[in-house]
Amino acid sequence: MTEPARRRPGRRPGSADTRGEILAAARRVFAEKGFDKATVRGIAREAQVDPALVHHYFDTKAGMFAAAMQLPITPQQILPLVVEGPREQLAERLVRLILRVTAAPETREPLVALIRSAMTNEQAAAMFREFITNALLFQVADRLEVPHLRIEAAFGQMIGVVLARYVLRLEPIASASEDELVELLAPTIQRYFSV
Amino acid sequence: MTEPARRRPGRRPGSADTRGEILAAARRVFAEKGFDKATVRGIAREAQVDPALVHHYFDTKAGMFAAAMQLPITPQQILPLVVEGPREQLAERLVRLILRVTAAPETREPLVALIRSAMTNEQAAAMFREFITNALLFQVADRLEVPHLRIEAAFGQMIGVVLARYVLRLEPIASASEDELVELLAPTIQRYFSV
Known part of the structure; x- marks a missing residue:
């Protein structure tokens, strides 16, 4: 499902930018699907990163929600x-x-x-x-x-x-x-x- | 302070329209001045009616506020x-x-x-x-x-x-x-x- 063409050039996994993009993707996915139906996998797909990277930044879905909503x-x-x-x-x-x-x-x-x-x-x-x-x-x-x-x-x-x-x-x-x-x-x- | 020129033609004091205009005036005055500083006299002036008419419709300022906010x-x-x-x-x-x-x-x-x-x-x-x-x-x-x-x-x-x-x-x-x-x-x- 990932589309490398949509990735920003020069962005490395694990950069500060990646974390911000995961959070922006999380906000979009939570708003669209709600908290229950949103998944780490779906957010990773939306952010075009590996799910393992999402787990690396955020222990749990609740932790990701809290970070996304600041x-x-x-x-x-x-x-x-x-x-x-x-x-x-x-x-x-x-x-x-x-x-x-x-x-x-x-x-x-x-x-x-x-x-x-x-x-x-x-x-x-x-x-x-x-x-x-x-x-x-x-x-x-x-x-x-x-x-x-x-x-x-x-x-x-x-x-x-x-x-x-x-x-x-x-x-x-x-x-x-x-x-x-x-x-x-x-x-x-x-x-x-x-x- | 009343400006008869601004009155709608044909409106009679005491009509249903008058009550509605008092409430519309009340909403404007409450929004602008807050509840404490709004006065029956000021709302009557804004609605271009006699203060006695406002008292006729609404016993108290609180009653008028409740009506204005439905x-x-x-x-x-x-x-x-x-x-x-x-x-x-x-x-x-x-x-x-x-x-x-x-x-x-x-x-x-x-x-x-x-x-x-x-x-x-x-x-x-x-x-x-x-x-x-x-x-x-x-x-x-x-x-x-x-x-x-x-x-x-x-x-x-x-x-x-x-x-x-x-x-x-x-x-x-x-x-x-x-x-x-x-x-x-x-x-x-x-x-x-x-x-």
């Missing part, structure tokens, strides 16, 4: 942070992690951009839906043996707070300290995770 | 529903009300449209922020003597659930029954309101 953190990084450590402090760890990742504009903006497109475009919504459930929420839920509905209620709480704090910038939640919000929100999340 | 329910209608009745069932009443208002596309869409514009446009965000806090959230919080931060945490929970259920359409939360969601969410809201 997300500040991958599901592979989130999972151990949440799952490891005392279960009774799980909610606090999770709330702090989300508040920290969203505190800086450069790590928050790609996330907000993804939600924004999901709100305005059904194709983007499908892509986001498949990624967030299959690559993140259900992974966390299954490790913790929490029903999927409960993790989505927790997701609703946190995405709503991020929206109110950073996008709508409602006061006083926009100026509340991390500790204040942890005190307020962690018991909610902990309850959803206690079954 | 919101399914006004703060004046929400407040008694939430505040009246046993305090220990307050959260359940509120969660059911929000789930019912957002269940039908025709009542949900104007709300989602408002959030969507607030996410993509700073002027719309300011307008939404001022309306939602001053006309709704702080009114509820002050009647119930709940700190503003706590009502915004509750708002975050509910807006996040509406987003996950209807916009992102995550499963299983998109297909969950009203009762399942009330059971899951009401204790969260009740806790925010218990101080």
